[in-house]
Amino acid sequence: MAQSTAKPDGGANAMNGAQFKLGELAELIDGTVLGDSSVTITGVSSVDSASEGHITYVAEPEVLPRGEQSPAAALIVPPELANSSRKPLVITEDPRLAFSKALALFAPRRRLAPGVHPTAIIGANVQLGEQVAIGAHAFVGDNVLIGDRVAIHPLAYVGHEVTIGDDTEIHPQTYIGDRVVIGNRCIIHPGAVIGADGFGYLQTDQGHHKIPQIGSVIIEDDVEVGANSTIDRATVSATRIGKGTKIDDQCHIAHNCVIGEHCLLCGQVGIAGSAKLGNGVILGGQVGVNDHITIHDGIVIGAGSGVFGTLTKPGVYSGMPARPHHEDMRTLAAAHRLPRLIKRVKELEKRLDELEGRKEE
């Protein structure tokens, strides 16, 4: 073990060993073959890292030459690129979606085997669905209800009175606090903390008096919560994440927030207490949202922005504080001209002084 183990491509692009004839694969990813449908496909790669036997995708004409020159065995392309290649093709309206399906076919997914590991701690009155997997050193409290095909990975903590829907995956070292409800087909990534106390105090002469946080957190179906993200429990009632919403790593959602359906929260977003997001809201990385405000359906906030007041009008916003993006851009552009502007004003003052002086002569 003396030599470095960090070899250039060690570990990456490991496939699951599956292989398909191109025709078979095309059917599985909803495309049509042009060329030799008997080619064997053993994996999937990006266009610049393609290996022999792999399939990759090309969505734009200017990328096609790189696809052609790669060792890939076949390309996924849109209809408009169908005539321009000498490699076997899979033609589809949405090459990215087809590629994503191909990724799933070759994913080296390793599901935790169903069953309860002998070192897992399972509380009293726990109901397990079918084919549930609970990993080594995991902790599950009392009165927990776990749906079918749920995987609770090693070292995860699931508190008391928790409910977890079918097909949900709870990754290692996550914390699911007492009484939290998680829907079906959710993925809770490693280190996420769901249901810690909200940050609520009353200022008194004796210092900050802790307000008990006795509410809960409800995560609806098809939600992902990123690694090391935190979603605090409500003071009363519940902090809620709407169905289909995807939350990236290290996001913080404070107590009493209500996040709508199908939102996207990029990395390190922070949402203060009792804020509300409508459906389909997109927050760029490191966005901050003030407490008790609302961001309405479909609004998009650019990375690094701070939302200090309720936003109702659809559109893209940015800046600190966030304003309509085109206004923010205009102000920003103007700000960069400021040092020059100050000179111009000084110059004007001089000229005017002179003019007035001359006039007074």
Place this chain on the structure above:
Amino acid sequence: MAQSTAKPDGGANAMNGAQFKLGELAELIDGTVLGDSSVTITGVSSVDSASEGHITYVAEPEVLPRGEQSPAAALIVPPELANSSRKPLVITEDPRLAFSKALALFAPRRRLAPGVHPTAIIGANVQLGEQVAIGAHAFVGDNVLIGDRVAIHPLAYVGHEVTIGDDTEIHPQTYIGDRVVIGNRCIIHPGAVIGADGFGYLQTDQGHHKIPQIGSVIIEDDVEVGANSTIDRATVSATRIGKGTKIDDQCHIAHNCVIGEHCLLCGQVGIAGSAKLGNGVILGGQVGVNDHITIHDGIVIGAGSGVFGTLTKPGVYSGMPARPHHEDMRTLAAAHRLPRLIKRVKELEKRLDELEGRKEE
């Protein structure tokens, strides 16, 4: 388990089963009953989520109608609202504080039962106080001193030579590094990391040379550290958090920092190395504080701000870099008028050109 388990209010507002006559409750929360003191109270809710049998609070006149129309069995109100209700009332100078006390009475708190779980790892020469609880798969190192009624939850890691005061709660999956000292009545939330190495390097020709971080972290009494927050150990001596200070989730406090007493650090605050905060400092969400600077007693920094230099004068600051809040607001307002200002200057130049031209005729 086929149907969704994410039912609208599943898990939320679970009470501990306690119930009180209103008169009895009023005494416990330091209020006076007006109306029927024999009403039975079975829980506590916010005004908009109140259930039958619950008590809620109304602090402002405009909220009173919602309280009246709710199914709540009784309301906590200030003296000035005492005459305007038909529900049984608890009258008190500070309805929020009384409500907070009511929350505590009904909190479905589940203390880890005293005792050491058989799967917990306990090092050599560990001193346990009375009624200490150590949960499943927790790790406690050698020479650790643990006070009375301390709870170390499942999967927590407590390093060697650690000291923990009475009544402190160490939540699941926290990391308490070697030699860290934690006071009485502290709460360390899940995933918090206290005592990892500070980020210190010397630049050399061979790259970044790690400076050993051999100091520690001292957390004084009544401190809360939020979920997934990190407080790094000092190079020498100790990073210190003053008594009564409350730290929200995902805050980062770098090595050698000294945080005063009764401060509030909101979510995702970052404090760079060797910075000092006085007492009663409040930092809004996502605030950044530069290394080696000081923020004096009682200063408040608005959310999203960056503090780049020492602040001594009391008051509210905001912006990037942080300046007195009213100045920052004025500059911000002015910036939004900038595109228009540039036009005005252009116009002035044109008029002056003309004027000068005319003069030269």
Place this chain on the structure above:
Amino acid sequence: MAQSTAKPDGGANAMNGAQFKLGELAELIDGTVLGDSSVTITGVSSVDSASEGHITYVAEPEVLPRGEQSPAAALIVPPELANSSRKPLVITEDPRLAFSKALALFAPRRRLAPGVHPTAIIGANVQLGEQVAIGAHAFVGDNVLIGDRVAIHPLAYVGHEVTIGDDTEIHPQTYIGDRVVIGNRCIIHPGAVIGADGFGYLQTDQGHHKIPQIGSVIIEDDVEVGANSTIDRATVSATRIGKGTKIDDQCHIAHNCVIGEHCLLCGQVGIAGSAKLGNGVILGGQVGVNDHITIHDGIVIGAGSGVFGTLTKPGVYSGMPARPHHEDMRTLAAAHRLPRLIKRVKELEKRLDELEGRKEE
């Protein structure tokens, strides 16, 4: 245990019990003694916290008086301060580096004892190097390759097909996902998550369609990853951290990023997907980097900045969006003069109105 355990210096500055004659110590830290080389040194402190028997360092003349007046037994100083002290000295060109070496000599380092703890879970076909330590309740998956003298601390999770180089330390409660490759002499701090899924979705009529993330993460030699930081696995291929790069706490590196060698990423930095950093790049605290952009070799970004476009020219950048630091400073200074400038323009307009009026008379 009734009294507070948060005593002023409890736990801090604990030394490892080693002691050296000053002459012996000087040799170990590459310095030369001036004065009594037989003095016994029992520890190391900062100049303001020095105890009797300890050695500290003074790099600047103005700090020397504090060193002189401290109870320290000896001082590490540069040659130019050699004549001005009455204490025994260790003279060296780089006192900070020598001090860092002294710290290492006294560090109360407690290596996990080699051997596999009986409660650790070790998968099938795991290859362990010499003197490997695996702590209590740690999890190691199948087909893992672990180098010599590696320490995997209690409660760490190491997935399947992971490779870890020699002398690397994996701290408690870290998550190392399947197929991740970690080099030699790396330190992965508590709570770090390496190899969670990247945040990749396709927008469809049915909501966000998850793109499987089947790539990996490669961490080269001599890298540190801070507490609760997250490094996501690539969609295909690998997210990569170059050798010698140091990453502070709570940093987020998204999927497909390529970070160069010997970079420094300060606390709470966020780097969006597919971004590239050259070698020797330094990012201040809370910096955000946009997706798919490149920051070239040696560029420095000030704390709190947002990098929205590729930066190629060497230098220091700051602001939101980041621009050359001197331009950003100039704009900032100008912005603070804006409210005044608006008044000046108004004044100009008035004067010009008057002038034009007079002319038209």
